[in-house]
Amino acid sequence: MNIDGKPYRTIWLGSDGVSAEIIDQTKLPFALEIVTLRTLEEAAHAISSMQVRGAPLIGATAAYGVALAMREDASDAGLARACDVLAATRPTAVNLRWALDEMVAHLQPLPADARVAGAFARAAEICDQDVEACRKIGEHGMGLIEAHAERKKGETVNILTHCNAGWLATVDWGTALAPIYKAFDKGISVHVWVDETRPRNQGASLTAFELGAHGVPHTIVADNTGGHLMQAGLVDLCIVGTDRTTANGDVANKIGTYLKALAAKDNGVQFFVALPHSTIDWTLDDGREIPIEQRDASEVTHMTGQLPDGKVETVAIAPPASRAANYAFDVTPARLVTGFITERGVTPASREGLSLLYS
Numbered sequence: 001m002n003i004d005g006k007p008y009r010t011i012w013l014g015s016d017g018v019s020a021e022i023i024d025q026t027k028l029p030f031a032l033e034i035v036t037l038r039t040l041e042e043a044a045h046a047i048s049s050m051q052v053r054g055a056p057l058i059g060a061t062a063a064y065g066v067a068l069a070m071r072e073d074a075s076d077a078g079l080a081r082a083c084d085v086l087a088a089t090r091p092t093a094v095n096l097r098w099a100l101d102e103m104v105a106h107l108q109p110l111p112a113d114a115r116v117a118g119a120f121a122r123a124a125e126i127c128d129q130d131v132e133a134c135r136k137i138g139e140h141g142m143g144l145i146e147a148h149a150e151r152k153k154g155e156t157v158n159i160l161t162h163c164n165a166g167w168l169a170t171v172d173w174g175t176a177l178a179p180i181y182k183a184f185d186k187g188i189s190v191h192v193w194v195d196e197t198r199p200r201n202q203g204a205s206l207t208a209f210e211l212g213a214h215g216v217p218h219t220i221v222a223d224n225t226g227g228h229l230m231q232a233g234l235v236d237l238c239i240v241g242t243d244r245t246t247a248n249g250d251v252a253n254k255i256g257t258y259l260k261a262l263a264a265k266d267n268g269v270q271f272f273v274a275l276p277h278s279t280i281d282w283t284l285d286d287g288r289e290i291p292i293e294q295r296d297a298s299e300v301t302h303m304t305g306q307l308p309d310g311k312v313e314t315v316a317i318a319p320p321a322s323r324a325a326n327y328a329f330d331v332t333p334a335r336l337v338t339g340f341i342t343e344r345g346v347t348p349a350s351r352e353g354l355s356l357l358y359s
């Protein structure tokens with residue numbers, strides 16, 4: 001997508017051909033800073049510190065992390081260590097494991113002296129495949145928005161989304177936001193309710209940044225507003241992303257997603273989840289088995305923002321003595337999901353629905 005008219009991806013091969021460059025998302029929306037990753041440790045830190053985040057982008061960064069590791073040690077032991085270091089960064093997004101499995105499958109058969117080139121090539125391919133998958137998610141999801149526009153006789157279609165599942169969460173296009181970009185670009189009148197998404201505010205800081213850069217009308221709301229909006233008939237459909245979806249259709253996504261799905265069910269609002277194949281965990285049949293990341297409590301007790309003079313600061317919003325719990329994800333049961341928007345089409349949120357597209 002474009003920022004100030006210039007095309008960007010979230011991650012790309014460095015000009016030296018043996019590094020990776022990323023947008024440091026911890027600096028958005030106040031600054032656009034590009035960071036060069038040169039080592040396995042730098043790639044792992046980029047994931048764990050959330051300089052890069054979003055399931056598909058975590059996978060893409062891990063793929064480049066393996067390539068950077070091969071420069072240091074292209075032996076089987078080096079490959080195994082790279083996977084261990086990267087797998088330990090964040091537990092919920094299954095794209096991380098998917099990408100590591102892809103890299104091992106590609107590199108294992110290669111002689112050590114061919115693994116650096118092979119790893120960078122496969123990492124670049126994973127990125128290109130993600131861009132194409134998300135573009136197709138946009139195409140398939142646009143039809144759902146178009147149907148609401150037709151029902152509303154051209155009036156604005158109001159879509160609620162949670163966290164950031166836009167191009168900043170992938171290599172490009174995004175998952176939940178891709179259908180919105182496609183519909184907007186086709187001239188369909190859309191408006192997006194953007195959940196701020198505590199505690200790290202990926203909605204207020206990243207989704208609002210993306211939509212604003214593309215010119216898509218949007219309104220940031222406090223996380224607890226969605227139910228009220230749905231009761232008032234101000235939400236036509238919800239589209240969110242996912243970090244891991246099980247074979248039976250249960251969805252792990254940013255904390256608060258489950259509550260939105262409950263409100264949507266109670267108000268008869270469609271609740272779609274957008275995902276590429278790399279986010280499906282075929283080894284699990286029950287969302288309760290998905291590992292839920294718990295992050296540092298300071299993300300709950302502190303907020304980062306920009307002062308009027310432009311300085312960015314982190315301040316406490318709670319008494320120092322108070323404890324805080326920081327569950328980064330929750331699980332929405334398949335029964336609350338209207339359907340999945342995938343690169344292969346729209347399908348019911350069930351094992352049968354997923355198998356229709358991926359068997």
Ligand SMILES: CSC[C@H]1O[C@H](OP(=O)(O)O)[C@H](O)[C@@H]1O
Binds near residue numbers: 056
């Ligand atoms: C397209 S995956 C987006 C997904 O990832 C976000 O989590 P995080 O920012 O912590 O990586 C959130 O759950 C989004 O829906």
